[in-house]
Amino acid sequence: MNITEFQKWVGDFYEERGWTQYGPFIRVGFLMEEAGELARAVRAIEIGRDRPDEGEKQADEARQELVEELGDVLGNLILLANQYNIPFEEILDAHKAKLQKRYE
Template identity: 60%
Template sequence: MQLADAEKWMKEFYEKRGWTEYGPFIRVGFLMEEAGELARAVRAYEIGRDRPDEKESTRAEQKQELIEEMGDVIGNIAILADMYGVSLEDVMKAHQEKLTKRFEHA
């Protein structure tokens, strides 16, 4: 799936459920929640959870969880960007330019 197609799909999906009605402060809160879930998935993948009250998952399940949580983070970023009239392509282009300039002499 291309970035622009993914953005369009996310926007339509979120709009259909009324999730785009939340303002940017609430959206950032959702983003932070999803970032925490991604952190938990990374930990499980890298060092395990070591919790007797949780079922041990397979490596494939852990990787799938990582992928899904990354998608949740990207989805929230995409909706937040859309609120400000910015595309993910614009975001990535600006990010690339910033880092290229910052480290051009390194």
């Protein structure tokens, strides 16, 4: 699936569940929550959680959690882009151009 198809799929999936009703400020709050969960997944892989109430995860389980959290962050970014009618490809192209110009 390419990014354009995925952007539409995410929008449709969330819309069907009534999850697109939240405005940008609330969506950014969801994004920050997901970013925190992503940070926790990275920490678990890199330095561990060191909590007796949480068992150590196997490498494949920790990687799967990381993949899922990256997806949650991406989904929320896509929903923000959708709220402003910005195709994700435009974001990718603009970011690439900005970096190439900055570091030419």
